Every structure is written in structure tokens, then in C-alpha cells.
Amino acid sequence: MKPVNAVDELIEALRCLPGVGPKSAQRMAFHLLQHDPAGAQRLGAALARALASVRRCARCNTFTEEEVCALCASPKRDPSALCIVETPADLATMEQTMAYRGHYFVLMGRLSPLDGVGPHEIGLDRLLARATDGAVKEVVLATNFTNEGEATAHYIGEMLRDRGLRITRIARGIPVGGELEYVDAGTLAQAFYERRPA
Amino acid sequence: MSSRQRVDHQPAFVLHAYPYSETSLLVEAYTRAHGRLPLVAKGARRQGSALRGALLAFQPLTFAWSGRGEVRTLVRCDWQGGHPLPRGQALLCGFYLNELLLRLLPREDPHELLFDHYAQAVARLAAGAASAPVLRAFERRLLQELGYAVALERDAASGAAIEPDGTYRYEPERGPIPVLPGAAGGDPLLLKGRVLLALARDDYADAATAAAARDLMRALIDHRLDRQTLHSRTVFRALQDL
Numbered sequence: 001m002k003p004v005n006a007v008d009e010l011i012e013a014l015r016c017l018p019g020v021g022p023k024s025a026q027r028m029a030f031h032l033l034q035h036d037p038a039g040a041q042r043l044g045a046a047l048a049r050a051l052a053s054v055r056r057c058a059r060c061n062t063f064t065e066e067e068v069c070a071l072c073a074s075p076k077r078d079p080s081a082l083c084i085v086e087t088p089a090d091l092a093t094m095e096q097t098m099a100y101r102g103h104y105f106v107l108m109g110r111l112s113p114l115d116g117v118g119p120h121e122i123g124l125d126r127l128l129a130r131a132t133d134g135a136v137k138e139v140v141l142a143t144n145f146t147n148e149g150e151a152t153a154h155y156i157g158e159m160l161r162d163r164g165l166r167i168t169r170i171a172r173g174i175p176v177g178g179e180l181e182y183v184d185a186g187t188l189a190q191a192f193y194e195r196r197p198a
Numbered sequence: 199m200s201s202r203q204r205v206d207h208q209p210a211f212v213l214h215a216y217p218y219s220e221t222s223l224l225v226e227a228y229t230r231a232h233g234r235l236p237l238v239a240k241g242a243r244r245q246g247s248a249l250r251g252a253l254l255a256f257q258p259l260t261f262a263w264s265g266r267g268e269v270r271t272l273v274r275c276d277w278q279g280g281h282p283l284p285r286g287q288a289l290l291c292g293f294y295l296n297e298l299l300l301r302l303l304p305r306e307d308p309h310e311l312l313f314d315h316y317a318q319a320v321a322r323l324a325a326g327a328a329s330a331p332v333l334r335a336f337e338r339r340l341l342q343e344l345g346y347a348v349a350l351e352r353d354a355a356s357g358a359a360i361e362p363d364g365t366y367r368y369e370p371e372r373g374p375i376p377v378l379p380g381a382a383g384g385d386p387l388l389l390k391g392r393v394l395l396a397l398a399r400d401d402y403a404d405a406a407t408a409a410a411a412r413d414l415m416r417a418l419i420d421h422r423l424d425r426q427t428l429h430s431r432t433v434f435r436a437l438q439d440l
């Protein structure tokens with residue numbers, strides 16, 4: 001094995017980031033060392049601190065430093081609604097809508113049968129306990145409209161069926177302000193298949 | 199000889215896709231005339247990419263690609279439509295079909311009839327058809343195309359017609375062999391003639407026969423998988439235990 005010097009090790013370590021190949025990793029490493037040692041110091045400290053203090057919220061499974069995250073602890077949120085999303089990024093996007101005022105559960109993934117990701121890997125047992133805590137009346141399924149996200153929504157719906165909960169799925173279709181002429185055929189076809197009485 | 203090869207307008211499905219770089223996807227494509235092959239979809243992971251929504255499994259597409267060697271580049275993807283995407287349990291069945299193709303069909307081994315059969319199976323699942331006949335028919339067709347046709351109407355020892363009440367042992371490399379009726383003991387390869395005949399007719403009205411037919415096909419598929427486990431089956435079982 002060749003001896004690993006500190007620069008090579010940094011380049012190698014940066015490659016764990018999504019989409020960072022050897023060239024970008026080298027560019028990042030040289031940038032940090034050459035032009036921004038203070039930034040590098042902050043990055044190192046922030047990483048170490050996050051790793052030491054960040055854990056999963058006991059209620060919604062998202063990242064937090066507390067036992068329960070700020071959103072779950074907030075008295076302003078409606079405890080009767082629980083929205084299921086795949087990732088913390090999806091939660092943040094839902095929040096931007098300002099259309100939803102309830103609570104969340106973050107799966108940190110989706111069912112993906114071809115990759116061997118099943119119900120245990122995405123914590124459906126914890127979701128079941130959370131959704132049946134007595135306060136939740138409606139479960140909103142906001143997983144992605146991919147085949148994996150659809151399968152995830154379906155099986156969560158099946159799991160929670162007959163438990164006295166209202167189960168809803170976010171709608172899909174033509175984008176807001178969309179003109180049919182400019183919408184792709186697949187989206188328009190699915191919007192037609194899922195048309196509703198008007 | 200040109201150094202780049204371009205293929206246009208190939209009927210195709212996406213079997214699976216993996217992130218390839220920050221902006222591209224590696225698509226396991228299943229095409230009619232070129233079989234299963236990996237294609238890089240550049241930019242498909244970019245926000246707002248038209249490819250992003252189109253490169254979904256279970257929808258009929260046409261692909262154009264170029265390049266040579268191990269991995270070629272997808273240059274065009276056109277949505278063909280014809281049916282909605284499968285939903286609910288039909289989706290799990292679709293994942294199972296895709297995994298069978300990924301595990302059993304060698305790359306660049308075109309089987310046009312199998313492709314047509316796959317397209318039809320997906321359309322039937324999407325239309326909400328009962329899953330057992332769709333899955334059993336596809337399993338049989340896949341094994342047949344791979345050179346392991348499943349003999350269902352004549353016994354492999356004498357060539358005599360299968361008797362509904364006869365007992366047979368299905369030998370994967372030969373076919374059904376008549377045996378003396380005895381304790382079945384949970385061996386999926388030991389079965390009544392009526393199970394073979396039901397498979398031949400795609401008739402799964404009787405639940406016990408349907409279960410025996412499923413177990414036989416599972417055993418025959420497992421025999422070809424050479425100890426690989428099918429993830430979609432494991433996930434399906436875990437979901438049923440929810």
C-alpha cells in the first residue's frame with residue numbers, strides 16, 4: 001500500500017460527497033488549503049459538531065439536535081395531521097408551500113424492491129406507532145411520484161387502513177399556470193387517467 | 199467501420215436506474231431489438247430535465263443511443279404511452295418482472311417475442327388484471343426464451359399425456375416424471391397433474407392449484423438463479439407481514 005499523505009487523504013475523503021469525482025475533489029481540496037483555510041477550519045468543526053450532536057427526532061425521524069425537533073415540539077402545528085415524506089429536503093419543500101400546518105414523518109428513503117429496500121429499512125413499524133398515537137386523524141402521503149414513491153404510498157395506505165384514519169395522497173397533474181400545449185405527453189396522459197369530476 | 203454507432207427509435211423500457219454522477223443516471227434499458235443494455239442518460243438528474251420524468255419503469259418508450267463499448271449514451275427518449283402506470287400491488291409485480299429480466303436475461307441478447315410479452319404483461323398489470331396469470335405466463339415465456347421451456351402437457355419419461363390426478367415430480371432439467379403418490383411434504387417439485395394442466399391453461403380459479411403452480415414456477419426460476427435471492431420477493435414478503 002502506498003503511504004497516504006494528508007492532501008491525498010483529504011481529496012479521497014471529499015469524494016464521499018455525491019457527484020464528486022477525483023477531479024472535483026482535488027479542486028476542492030486545493031481551494032480549501034490554498035485560498036480558504038478559515039473556511040476549511042469552519043467546515044471541519046461544523047462536520048465534527050454535527051456528527052457528535054445530530055440525531056433523529058423521536059417523533060418525525062428527521063435530523064435534530066434535540067430529543068424532539070422544533071417542528072414536532074411547536075404548539076402551533078396541528079397534531080391531527082401527519083404528512084409522510086421521503087427526505088428532509090422534501091419536508092423543507094412542503095414547508096415552503098405554507099399550505100400545510102400539521103406534523104411530518106420522514107421515511108429517510110422509499111421502498112425500492114430492486115435495491116432490497118423494504119418496510120423495515122424505512123422504519124414503517126415506527127411510522128405505524130406514530131400514526132396510531134390517537135391524536136392523528138389524517139395521514140397525507142407525500143412520497144414522490146416515481147414507481148418507488150407510489151409503491152411506498154400504497155403500502156403505507158394499506159398498513160394504516162382500517163385504523164380509523166383518513167388517508168390522502170397529494171395530487172399530481174399539470175403544473176400551476178401550465179398550458180397543455182407545453183406539457184409533456186406523459187404528464188398530460190397521467191392527468192387524464194386521474195381526472196376528477198368537475 | 200465508423201467509430202460511433204447510432205441506434206434510433208428503439209421500443210424500450212427502463213428496468214432500473216441508478217445515479218451515475220451528480221447529473222446523470224445509468225439506465226438499465228430493455229430494448230426490443232438489442233435486448234438489455236446499460237445507457238448513460240446525461241443530465242437526467244438535473245432539476246427540470248425532460249428525461250427525469252420520462253425515464254420511469256413500466257411505461258413504453260423509444261430510445262435512441264450512440265457510442266460503442268460497455269456503456270453507451272442515451273441521446274433521445276420519447277414517451278409512447280398506451281396505458282397508465284401500474285398502481286398498488288401491480289407495481290410490486292412489475293418490480294418482480296424487472297428483477298427477473300435483470301438477473302436472468304444476459305445483456306445484449308435480444309428476444310423480440312419476450313419483449314412483446316413483457317410489454318403486454320406490464321399493460322395488463324397497469325389495467326388492473328389479476329396478477330397470477332400475468333406473472334405465471336411471463337415466467338414461463340422467460341424460461342422458454344432462455345432455452346428452458348417448461349413441459350406441462352406430457353410426462354418426460356414416456357411422453358404420455360399428463361393425468362390431472364396423477365402425481366409427478368418435476369425435474370428442472372427434464373420435465374414432469376410420474377411417481378407413486380406419496381407424502382408431498384412441501385416439496386414444490388412434487389405435484390398433481392392438475393397443477394401442470396392449470397399452468398398450461400393459465401387457469402388459477404382454484405386457490406390450492408394456483409399456490410402449487412406459483413411454488414413450482416418459483417422453484418424452476420430459483421433453479422436458474424443459482425442461489426441468488428430476488429430482492430423483490432423478500433420485500434414483497436416483508437410487506438405482507440406488515
Ligand SMILES: [Zn+2]
Pocket residue numbers: 057058059060061062068069070071072073
Ligand atoms: Zn420531529
